Amino acid sequence: MAAPRLIRDLAFIGAPFDIGTSYRPGARFGPSGIRQGSRRLNLYGGYNVPLKTNPFDSWATVIDCGDIPVTSYDHAYALQQIEHGHYNLLTRAPATDANKKGPSLQGKTLPRIITLGGDHTITLPLLRSINRAYGPVSGKPKVFGGAPSDIASINHGTYFYHASQEGLLANDSNIHAGIRTTLSGPSDYENDGYCGFEIVEASQVDKIGTAGIIKKIRERVGTEKPVYLSLDIDTLDPAFAPATGTPETGGWSTRELREIIRGLKGLNIIAADVVEVAPAYDTNAELTTMAAADALYEIMSIMIMKGPTSKMVEESQDEL
Secondary structure: OOOOOOOOOEEEEEEOOOOOOOOOOOHHHHHHHHHHHOOOOOHHHOOEOOOOEOOOOOOOOEEEEEEOOOOOOOHHHHHHHHHHHHHHHHOOOOOOOOOOEOOOOOOEOOOEEEEEEOOHHHHHHHHHHHHHHHOOOOOOOOOOOOOOOOOOOOOOOOHHHHHHHOOOOOOOOEEEEEEOOOOOOOHHHHHHHHOOEEEEEHHHHHHHHHHHHHHHHHHHHOOOOOEEEEEEHHHEOOOOOOOEOOOOOOOEOHHHHHHHHHOOOOOOEEEEEEEOEOHHHOOOOOHHHHHHHHHHHHHHHHHHHHOOOHHHHHHHHHHO
């Protein structure tokens, strides 16, 4: 991660942090677990049939940058480490279109980064990093993912609440999809709305299908501004992903999730994370780590299909 001349268009980085959990710890081992689950994905077997692309054989230089050094003793300092490590990578010149105008605050083309968690607390410092690079006007990220309603002002799921209060989110275009947890009361959903989130419950897939879920997300997020995609692995039902800190029954299947991610093709996704993978609770078949790796594969595919982030500026100029 420290090599200043390292150039890439899409970087993977681990954030081994789990001292923000309130139920089952172990997500600090998520980055290594996801890498283990991805070991069967490679150049010669990487063709994405539904999307008709091979993200390992494309215009993009893809590099795994290892893990951000994160302390397990100081919560506040750990979040600073994650923000600094992410921003350090985010602001380096990419291998492609480095000299072209991009959508960042300084008008530069930046690389994309996918972060491997770590518990969901890491999304807050990641959004702080994104906001520093893309600014509060042109770069307000939109967020999709997560099973619990992570807006509560008391428990460990306060990262989206703080992100909203800090002005890191475009509060008219955020969305939670896959929600199905029990609540302390109706005020939880009211607080969600106050923070600018539309809610798509997991059970809605039975009524409107994956196509309906995709339509809701795309209509809410829009196609003009930068998008941040945050995927909590507990969006999946524990039958498909048991190894997580807060398992919730009644979730989506792996097939449904992958189809929904593919349906986000064309959105201006500038960065993403996959969080809450705790390998110690996985099966011998490594179901959860494989599911997380496959979800990352879909995210990587739609990012690369979009082209360099400079395309966002070119497309907006074409529309004018």
